Amino acid sequence: MGRYELEYPKDATNTVKRHGERGVYALEKIHGLINSTQLLHISFNPPDSPFPVTLPMIGQMGSFDRPSASLGDPLDLYIHGYVSGRLFNIGRAAGDAGMPVCVAASHVDGLVLALSAFNHSYNYRSAVLFGHATLVTDDDEKMYAMELITDSVVPQRWKNTRLPPTGAELQSTSLLKIKISSGSAKFRDGGVIDDRHDLQNDNALNTVWTGTVPIYSTMGEPIPSDHNRVELPPYAAEFFDDFRNGNKEYAVAAAVKKPEPDEP
Amino acid sequence: MGRYELEYPKDATNTVKRHGERGVYALEKIHGLINSTQLLHISFNPPDSPFPVTLPMIGQMGSFDRPSASLGDPLDLYIHGYVSGRLFNIGRAAGDAGMPVCVAASHVDGLVLALSAFNHSYNYRSAVLFGHATLVTDDDEKMYAMELITDSVVPQRWKNTRLPPTGAELQSTSLLKIKISSGSAKFRDGGVIDDRHDLQNDNALNTVWTGTVPIYSTMGEPIPSDHNRVELPPYAAEFFDDFRNGNKEYAVAAAVKKPEPDEP
Numbered sequence A, B: 001m002g003r004y005e006l007e008y009p010k011d012a013t014n015t016v017k018r019h020g021e022r023g024v025y026a027l028e029k030i031h032g033l034i035n036s037t038q039l040l041h042i043s044f045n046p047p048d049s050p051f052p053v054t055l056p057m058i059g060q061m062g063s064f065d066r067p068s069a070s071l072g073d074p075l076d077l078y079i080h081g082y083v084s085g086r087l088f089n090i091g092r093a094a095g096d097a098g099m100p101v102c103v104a105a106s107h108v109d110g111l112v113l114a115l116s117a118f119n120h121s122y123n124y125r126s127a128v129l130f131g132h133a134t135l136v137t138d139d140d141e142k143m144y145a146m147e148l149i150t151d152s153v154v155p156q157r158w159k160n161t162r163l164p165p166t167g168a169e170l171q172s173t174s175l176l177k178i179k180i181s182s183g184s185a186k187f188r189d190g191g192v193i194d195d196r197h198d199l200q201n202d203n204a205l206n207t208v209w210t211g212t213v214p215i216y217s218t219m220g221e222p223i224p225s226d227h228n229r230v231e232l233p234p235y236a237a238e239f240f241d242d243f244r245n246g247n248k249e250y251a252v253a254a255a256v257k258k259p260e261p262d263e264p
Helices: A027-035 A086-097 A139-153 A167-172 A234-256 B027-035 B086-097 B139-153 B167-172 B234-256
Strands: A040-044 A053-057 A059-062 A076-082 A099-113 A121-135 A173-188 A211-219 B040-044 B053-057 B059-062 B076-082 B099-113 B121-135 B173-188 B211-219
Touching: A027 A059, A027 A099, A027 A121, A027 A173, A040 A086, A040 B040, A040 B053, A040 B099, A053 A076, A053 A086, A053 B040, A053 B099, A053 B121, A059 A139, A076 A086, A076 A121, A076 A139, A086 A099, A086 A121, A086 A173, A099 A173, A099 A234, A099 B040, A099 B053, A121 A211, A121 A234, A121 B053, A139 A173, A167 A173, A211 A234, B027 B059, B027 B099, B027 B121, B027 B173, B040 B086, B053 B076, B053 B086, B059 B139, B076 B086, B076 B121, B076 B139, B086 B099, B086 B121, B086 B173, B099 B173, B099 B234, B121 B211, B121 B234, B139 B173, B167 B173, B211 B234
Parallel strands: none
Antiparallel strands: A040 A053, A040 A099, A059 A076, A076 A173, A099 A121, A099 A211, A121 A173, A211 B211, B040 B053, B040 B099, B059 B076, B076 B173, B099 B121, B099 B211, B121 B173
């Protein structure tokens, strides 16, 4: 429990300008969103293309130097992938300086349907991080990061898989560590916000349905593999329930919240 | 119905190398994935930063010149946003040449939990498009794109909102049109693929639960706004049902499908 909440400083790259009141800079909220997002979008500039390239990747934030660090502390982002993948080849070539990347995590939490199409919106949470990616070369750090990433898929999964990793597994897997330079997030929740002139427009009010609709990610029934011999263990069953309930509760709370009219 | 299916040509930027057998180049599949994704991730390079910037945006593909075009035809991607947003300022400054962008759309369809942590995966569908973004200046094209984008939130929504747009609404909204240079997609579905040596490992088989878990986005009960006076109309109720059922059916089918062992 710290006495204050760490924030990423605002600069030209990370400042939320449009709807600035929705901007979030607290490390804890940003890191929490990154770590609860199943697919992150990593963007980088290949040397041989005019276009940035964006890839969906699995990643997780943590601190190898201080594994007990909490979400509100400075953390690194670890991304894993196949050893000869383009992202990893470019990261390797960048050496110690690292490759500049942007990481985005977004959740859609609901539809916001207003009288005017121009006041339609989604409830959503999105975060971006900017940083430099370097290849992880230390074997202990690779193992730390593999466990971190595996446990992001299902908590406690790493220690409940076949261990230790084989030499071939370790050799074919590369890990990138992204040292974070800055970041921000933007959240929108709450109900419909209509313009005053529309709220006085009887024809619109009598014909257009307005309201919110919660949207959330959920899980179906687990399907054992043909070679499975084991009952679904509690660590997995509990996580699947938490996933279903937590996502639904957040989206419904966002949808029923009273709107807070904000700057245009 | 054409005699052949159009594909984006493979080049250095868009070719799927890792698990090449999962690569998809057909316009219809790529455009379909983009148009069914509620938040796209748009990446661009601001002139004043070493980092690419990735923003979650609402967008939709269509053809203003040939509105009857189907998903398998060459299409443009339209993105809308606030007139003074950074993406739109840079797009405006890029003029007719356009700003190089990458657009990514990804869905998580399920967990794939194997004996070894290194054979874990997600079932997923992801697409990327590369292209140049220019500002839409033609008023008719702006209206076409606004209707296209609004109807991507809920089909038929545009004509069921308060119309026509006010002058202020049109002035404060900018639209970018992205002319596509290339694109590709990558799909993973099916069950667990474990290595032969793990399938002969009784200790692993007797202790590790393996299988798939469907993951899909769903909608909760619609919540009318305080000023709503209208019953939920059929066009909306039917879409919400289609959304719930279609996403669930896809994820469950992906999870129960027999795995097809593939190149390492």
